[in-house]
Amino acid sequence: MPRAERERQIVDAAVAVFGERGYAEVSMEAVAERVGVTKPVLYTHFGSKEGLLLAAIARARSELLDVVARAAAAADSPEAMLRGGTLEFFRYLDRRAPAWQLFCSEAGVTDTALEEIRAQQTDFTAALLAAQVPGTEPARLTGWAQVIVGACERLAVWRGQDESVTAEQATEYLMDMVWSGLAGLGRGGAAPA
């Protein structure tokens, strides 16, 4: 079996099995068995268990980013861009449920490597914000992106706990805060037109 194909195959298995049973609960032996090979094969391709986890997270997050980017590109206003991107974010996680568990099993991983992967998402978000609010300092844009990404991730985990919260509701709650702002809501109405 050629190298690239085998690696795709292994990452597929890793995403599935880490997502289902949790990183810490899964042995490399188990992943290997699922692929139909033996342990050392995994090590020649990914170096360590953590390396494999990283590859699996990178794959899943890249799919997620793709979905969000498509939704954002299809929007015709800043508000629609934020709302649509967020909504598709939650819907993607509904479709590919196990994948999200991966992002929660971030533990044990060298923080720097993980943050590097996450940076794709925040950089993308910051770029969208830059287009909407030109002239803002880069640090502020990044900070805003962190707020949005952090809020979405936390809402996603919350939805994992309480299944009764729909993707639409989660999106609405995010928009309340990040788009309208508490100042507007607190005065008893939606954001002023």
Add this chain to the structure above:
Amino acid sequence: MPRAERERQIVDAAVAVFGERGYAEVSMEAVAERVGVTKPVLYTHFGSKEGLLLAAIARARSELLDVVARAAAAADSPEAMLRGGTLEFFRYLDRRAPAWQLFCSEAGVTDTALEEIRAQQTDFTAALLAAQVPGTEPARLTGWAQVIVGACERLAVWRGQDESVTAEQATEYLMDMVWSGLAGLGRGGAAPA
């Protein structure tokens, strides 16, 4: 050594050493050595490595919540409450740097147990929001609280990566989004009075 005192001593050591070197990198033997006892002692008090981690996280988060609650109580307006609480959140993490690493090493832990601890923070935040925007459905309040807590945690991790971001700046970026809202900022000004 009496039971309660020993437990405090062990949790102290666990917070320090897990925070410094990361949960996965630390053996129970190492924690025991730091306390000056042997491994089985830890197991009689906390049952498992994960149990000890949980106790350490609970301790650190409870301190954090206390700091935030004091700051919020001292504020004289909704905006000051949010700003002050957030600022003290970041300042606490600056003072007790290693503690925050704990929250990042959430991995490997049974999600439900961890979310239970985190719920203290979101419940507190939701209660503050309820007082400010009366008549809001409970689910929406909780959602808003998730947004704020998620944003703060993400900003905190970001600050861990990029030391040049001050607590004041992080607070400002959060207020931009959550208080003013992008709608207001996008139209080129601060939130309307």
Add this chain to the structure above:
DNA sequence: CCGGTAGGTTACTCCCGGTAAGATGGCGGT
């Protein structure tokens, strides 16, 4: 027909989470 190499397997080592069984020591009762 043959050597070399990519890709794979068997068979280990070592570390660490977790535990069983025994030592120590203070304290109340007689």
Add this chain to the structure above:
DNA sequence: ACCGCCATCTTACCGGGAGTAACCTACCGG
């Protein structure tokens, strides 16, 4: 003063899983 009891701690061990060394095999170019 002595004895037994309970809490507390230690030594010594088990099992499993991450990671590796050494060997095997089948394909491909000459």
